[in-house]
Amino acid sequence: MRRRTPTSLKDDNKTSIKSSFNALVYIPRFFKEIWKVNKGLFLLSAFCRLIGALLPVVILWVGKLIIDEIILQISLDVPDYNSLWTYVAMEFGLIILSDLISRAISLTDGLLGDEYNIATSVTIIKKTNQINISLLEDSEFYDKLERARTQTTGRVALMSNVLGQAQSAISIATLVAGLIYFEPYLIILLVLSIIPSFINEVRFSQRQYSLARSWTSERRELDYLRFIGANDKTAKEIKLFGLTDFVVDRFKNLSEEYYQLNKTLSIKRSALGFLFNVLGSLSYYGAYVFIIYRVLSGAITLGELTFLSGSFNRLMRNLQDFFSKFTRISESALYLKDYFDFIDISIVSKVKEDMPLPKQIKTGFEFKDVRFAYPNSEVEILKGITFNLKAGEKLAFVGQNGAGKTTLIKLLLRFYEPTSGEILLDGTNINRFNIAEYQEYFGVIFQDFFRYEFTVKENIAIGNIDELNNQDKIINAAELSLANEVVSELKHGYNQQLGKRFSNGQELSGGQWQKVALARAYMKSAEVMILDEPTSALDARAESEVFGRFIGLTEGKTSIIISHRFSTVRQANRILVLEHGKVLEIGTHEELVAKQGLYSELFTLQAEGYQ
């Protein structure tokens, strides 16, 4: 695993300050997306922020009026407090309005954030589905996906920050106007006090982002260790093999390094931040002294002093906040870039043709000298595979672990493309067909089928989700795969929640899960059925029954069965024996036994084992 060292991080920092600013170009697109999510809420939020931006200067001004009025009334022989109480009532009203506005802002932000969150999660799920399986197995791509997926809350915060920034900008403009009107020199002092802390913020937030980004893989590993260290699925092995210390040590070693790097950065950031803040306070008091001096010399009133010192103080805080948010925004905008990069991945098929599929398979599939190595791997897994799968034929794949059986299926399903050679369907390269229609052709159950923690009914309907409400079809599929026996023992029958993750969930045994998953294959009448070790966890009786039904039901249908059990394999029309990515033998059970090759040897070995 490649990990950046602290030294290379420094170099990275210089170039990435630029990239951080460049990432800001994604902000308009980001807001276009938010606008699309809920226009009304967006406008309401913008309106509240506009009012919120104008309120501080108005409140300060009313404060000035109150003080000047008090001083005026004290100096009068016959005071008239009407204006004074009006001002006080105004200030009270403004304070209430200010509270109302800030609550409205957080409410609209929260709601808008939630809606945007839902919309992006849906986009990510849909996009992931469009992406080729080969990309999903690529670790660099996986990191990108992880950043896009995990930064959802960051993007919601970004929205609030940018909107808040617009609000601050208007607020700052009005406060600056007030300062310029009375004491323009104060502005210079203000700018001088802010610049150092701005630079500090930019530098460190950039470094922290670089650090987090360069550690994406490690954080993924940490998540994984956390998962295997604390969940019900691994608990048995972890306890039995005494793996806790092993997992904890590995976790600690990996996280310690990141912790140290992050700690150093955070300490430096805080220390320098403190120093620059002292500078800010110094300038504030400098300005304060200057204003007091102006009051003493009679140049400005006491009310104006309150207004000016209040404005100056507020401006300084607003500006500091503005700049620190600015760095946070450019930092989050980098995550935004990850997100847009992900959803912009163009799905280009090497082959542009979109041929319709034959309604019925006429001759069958043909593999012609197919060679294949997984992306980013030098190892050739399939080394010149040639065979045909005739229409209506049941072909079994046998071979030792890692021989390439599942890989052959992945190529047939177009999850990957052969490195060389071709796969034909009725004489046409399968690449030329519309991929979605082509994949619809198959009913497949993989050996590593997923155990969805949904209800039994949903788990079966996954084979053809359009039929989720077709109870008869689901029951029929369950009967064919023997899943009905499993269902009859469940408290809530087909509506039983499976797995342990959710309340009332019921965990199944390996074989029971397999029966449920197998039922998926019967949910649609696919042209080609593929069962990749579907019965490995079933007991001998169940396996023979399940397989008998499969043979009966798929009579005349093209199908492929992968199995290590020869009692199953021998029932296929022909058997293809793979060894180290090559076709070693192909023929009927009888032919292969007569040939006295690998098949015959393995068959005899297993038959002896059963005696």
Ligand SMILES: Nc1ncnc2c1ncn2[C@@H]1O[C@H](COP(=O)(O)OP(=O)(O)OP(=O)(O)O)[C@@H](O)[C@H]1O
């Ligand atoms: N996504 C992948 N990336 C890289 N190599 C892979 C990938 N999937 C499988 N392999 C490698 O390809 C080889 C063939 O794997 P495959 O799953 O096709 O074997 P198999 O014959 O189905 O084995 P088994 O009987 O154990 O299921 C193995 O050496 C495996 O390590």
